[in-house]
Amino acid sequence: MSRPLELRIPFRLGEVLQEHVYRQGSHEHVIFGLVSHSTRGNSTLLLLRDLIPLRESDYIPNAEHGASWRGSAMFPIMEAAMERGLGILIFHAHDHAGLPGLSRDDLQSADKLIPMFRKRVATRPHGTVVFSRTHASGLVWLPNSRKLEPLHRVRWFGSAIIDFDCTTKSNQESAISEVFARQALLLGKEGQAALNTSTVAIAGAGGGGSHVIQQLLYAGVGRIIVIDPDVYENSNRHRLVSAERKDLGCPKVDIFHRLARKIGLGGRVQRVRAAIPDSEAVQALLEADVIVGCVDTLFTRADLQEIASRYLIPYVDIGTTIRPLPDAAGGDPRVVVSGNVFSFIPGSFCMWCSGFLSDEKLKLEQNGPTRGYFEKNNQEAQVISFNGLVASQAVTEVFQLLTGFRGVGLSKADLEVPGNGVFRGYKKFDGVAGTLTEWGGARRSDCSHCRENLAAGDIIFSPVGQTNAA
């Protein structure tokens, strides 16, 4: 049996790719992708890092073929792949809906080109992919594999997650349980079905995380991975929703495992009693369609951001801070309640681009006493209603990512905040005013974290002196 094989395409590259392959003209348009990969057990992710189009002058007029191009056009592509140690995928499209097929020409090209690619970079996958407007088909050679493997799914990231399946699904409409019927009026039947089959990982099952887990279970998310190393303590009792007095001393993850059974709407909780970045926690995160971070420290956020960037997983992060101002003048607010809901769409701006994470802030956190969300210390206030508000917004962001209920699109315009020149994904919470404002952000071209981590996949280790070549 072939192994599940998924290609992930970050925001912005997806738009470029579609714009190129669907271009009309006297021939099909071909573009080459440079990919890293990650293998876990029986499944492999292909992660698109860059695109190199053919120039119009590279094509050879040939009425019998969809597209023919000069062999010399391949040199810069193979050089780039070798220099960066990446695989090569050949992309083109057939402009129709439904499952596309690789033509005899496509297969002949792949037969000729993929061995050349393998010879140059033996440690990464190479293949050929054809898109229609709704589906994709592809064949990929994986390192250490003797034959080409079929692609199972292409996942694009835009204003929502957009999946192109590589098989046709039955036309039978999925039946929505009466339980979710009113929710499906907003999310749609397909959206509800997407929730039911999705996996969301929650890092941190504390004051914020408990709200998120509870809401996702009621909404019908199929699998929730709860990651938290701690036990339930007296000091958690005023804010950990769904916990009971008898749970004192129990691992928090067990409380939510029980909650899933009590709610009984089909959602399963997978317990991971570990901290980020323990191996068990990292492995679990990689199985998620979306990660929700409800953690205390910036260091943990930096780790979650790296995993999300590296393996192209959307990441929604929440946090609040409440600071009493005992010296406030009369008439001034006596407290600052602030927070963030940060949604990382792979390929859009990251926490480093936005300045939310910086080396200076991490250094401050490391050296204390300002460990934590903004300036957290052991005496920081925690209030259930503020946690609940940002948690609810995080769940709404998860709904958008999984169902696209606010709209689905891959283009810049689909994520832009109108008139602001920034992209959606960073909301600021003011608990005193009771507002949640779209702040937005933009990817910084000089962000070294995006440059090095985005779609980087697994590091390939080779013996010293051995090149990528076979």
Added chain:
Amino acid sequence: MDPQEVDRISAQLTTVYGDSVKVGQDGQRRLVQIDKIELYPGCSPSHTAMLLVLDVAQPKPLVFVTPGQLLSNGRPPKNSSNILIAGQTWMQFSFNIPWSPGDNVIRFVAAARQRFAQNE
């Protein structure tokens, strides 16, 4: 350290540890993994993988071992914790060995290994 120093260290490690040395690149960092380093009697497990991160932005190599490594007293080294490096979890531990450009990395690795002989 400069790129030549990175190459020199990688080559030195290969000369001594041979086939058990593997190298990967993560942006500007070179990651050198030694698959098996024998530790001191009583350490559990009795051997570990070791990762050296050679970064042109850092003055000296950074050293990590496989997570979960225990000393012979059954405890993890003091001030140790897990850290994410290029998507993989490694264990960092307190370790302060002086390093000057041109130093012998094999002595550096031996000193890191020596850290696991101390029960603290």
